[in-house]
Amino acid sequence: MAEDLMFLYSNSSILILSALLGILILLGILVFGQRKDSKDGQTTTIVKEEIIARKEVRVTSKKKQKVQEKKKEVKSQYVHPWLVATLKGHTGTILDLDFSVNGKYLATTADDRVILLWCMKNVNQKDHKSYRANVEYDHANCVKWSPDNKALIVSTGIGNTVAVYRVGKRDDGSPGNVEHLLTFPEQHKAEILNIGIACNGHFIMSISGDTTLCVWNLKGEVLATVDTRQMNNHYGCVSPCGRFVASSGFTPDVKVWEVCFTKAGEFKEVKRAFELKGHTSGIFCFAFSNDSTRMASVSRDGTWRLWDCNIEYQKGQEPYLLTTGEFSDMTPSCIALSPDGRTVAIATHTDVHVFCGRTGKLNILFEQVHTDPVSALQFSPNGRYLAASAGKHVHVFNNIAGYENAIDDLEDKKKAANSQSIRERLQCQIEEARTTLKALQQTAS
Structure with missing residues (x-):
């Protein structure tokens, strides 16, 4: 147990x-x-x-x-009493602009591969109508309207050549579909700086950054190649009269050639016409008046000059220097001359200076119109507006200074007139200019 x-x-x-x-x-x-x-x-x-x-x-x-x-x-966002409109639509930097010959449209091109055609009829309204054209696989560095406003001539950035686009027409007369017509063969080794087309449609010009200036027919065939002998070209264009091509560069002169054709319309030659001499350093840019009788130039020497080119160069006549104006900014500039040749506009970096061509005095300075540099500057064909592109925008200003300069010039001519008929004609022009100026001033206020 x-x-x-x-x-x-x-x-x-x-x-x-x-x-x-x-x-x-x-x-x-x-x-x-x-x-x-x-x-x-x-x-x-x-x-x-x-x-x-x-x-x-x-x-x-x-x-x-x-x-x-x-x-x-x-x-x-730039604000100024003379500012009519700011055109916005591009997503890239605007490289060039051009008014149509009739002044109804403004073409702008940017590195976003788009060309916009702006209607200028109601530009002072809040909404701005534009028509879009795409540049396939490239972008346009320069753009110019054809004389009949039915085509656009452009220089391409990547291809570095000239191309032509047809501008269609809608039932209401506005621009329609824009289609590619022709691309010229590659001719330039350096980048194309500018292009132009003669008002009679006889030829197209292109100029590059080396010393090459090419004259083409409308089929894309080279008529002539000119060596400007300016070390490096800075600018070149076709005169509004369609007779001349001109270039400026490292040398202190503007060289002008006449593009000659036979009476039958066949190309003959490109011959030296005259030069603008007087600057002491390279010339950044130059411009013609609407009738090609006046030219304006801006140089690295700190001056701008206005010239009378209504000469018989075949007889050895040289252009007459009318005005020399001071321009202290030494940075590369672009210049525009009003259609009547009385007003000079110069852009550099972010500023636009407007001068009186008769006195050389500064009319007005548009300071810092944009955070980006001004890329192109042009007066409208009727002289009413001044367009300046910078960044993604285009500023359109009333050309109030231009009408003030015109009135002062006409008043001086009236005092010097010998006959009553001339004085009466000048008085009519003065009254018309005053009426337009008053309307612009009311818009500005």
């Missing part, structure tokens, strides 16, 4: 010890699990906090970027 009791007691002790050991193991597992869960929870919390922090940083940076873009946009 005693042995049985001892056996039971021994088994009970083993069971109790086993139970206690199991409990201890279970407690250990529970404690370890809680610590692991706690550690995992802390890790998860840290990860979540990092993700939230990153999101907050992204949101903050996006907000800052939007604020900076908004500030830049506000800064680029």
Whole structure:
């Protein structure tokens, strides 16, 4: 009996010890699990906090970027009493602009591979109507209207050649579909600086940054290649009368050639006509008046000059210097001459200076018209507007200074007139100019 009791007691002790050991193991597992869960929870919390922090940083940076873009946009909004409109539509930097011969449309080209045709009829309204043309696989550096306003001549940026696009017509007379017609063969080794077309449609000109000037027929065949001998060309264009091509460059002169044709309309030759001499340094740019009797030039020497080119160069006559104006800014500039030859506009970097061609005095300075440099400058054919492109925008100004200069010039001519009929004719022109000026001033106010 005693042995049985001892056996039971021994088994009970083993069971109790086993139970206690199991409990201890279970407690250990529970404690370890809680610590692991706690550690995992802390890790998860840290990860979540990092993700939230990153999101907050992204949101903050996006907000800052939007604020900076908004500030830049506000800064680029130019305001001036003479500003008629700011044309917006391009997504890239505008490289060139050109008014149609009838003044109804303004063509602009940018590095976004798009050409926009702007309607100038109601340019002073808030909404500005434009027609879009795409330049496939390239972009246009320069753009010019054909004399009949039915085509656009462009120079391509990548292909570095000349191309022609037909401009269709809608039922209401507005521009329709613009389609590619012809691409000229590659001729220039250096980048094309400018192009032009004669008002009679006899030829197209292209000039590049080396010393090459090419004259083409409308089929894309080279009629003549001229070596300007100016070390490097800076600019070149066709005169509005369609007789001349001209170039400026590193040398301190503007060289003018006549493109000659026979009476039957066949190409004959390109011969030297005359030069504009007097600057002491290279000439950045030059421009013709609408009748090609006057030219304006701007040079690295810090001056601009207005010339009378209504000469008989075949008899050895040289252009007459009319005015010399001071221009202190030495950076590359573009220049525009009003159709009547009385007003000179010069752009450099972000400013546009407007001068009186008769006196050489500054009429007005449009400061910081944009955050980007001015790329092109041109008066409308009727002389009413001055268009300046910069960045993605085109600013169109009332040419108030031009009408003021015209009135002063006409008044002086009236005083010097010898006959009553001439004085009466000049008085009519003065009254017309005053009427237009008054309308522009009312718009500006």
